[in-house]
Amino acid sequence: MPYRGTDSAPLTRLESLRSKHALYKMQIKEAQKSPATADFYLTQLKKQKLQVKEEIQNISRAS
Secondary structure, three states: OOOOOOOHHHHHHHHHHHHHHHHHHHHHHHHHHOOOOOHHHHHHHHHHHHHHHHHHHHHHHHO
């Protein structure tokens, strides 16, 4: 995703993504504790976490 504007835009986006990644990590950990958690829900959380991680890596490489 191309960034336009100030140099701080990628850093702000990176910080936001890192927060989101940490949130997904926490949600996955909590969901794994509950035997009632649907596999589909857990799979979706893991996919979203992976997408965020990949975006973080892409931004880090571009910087």
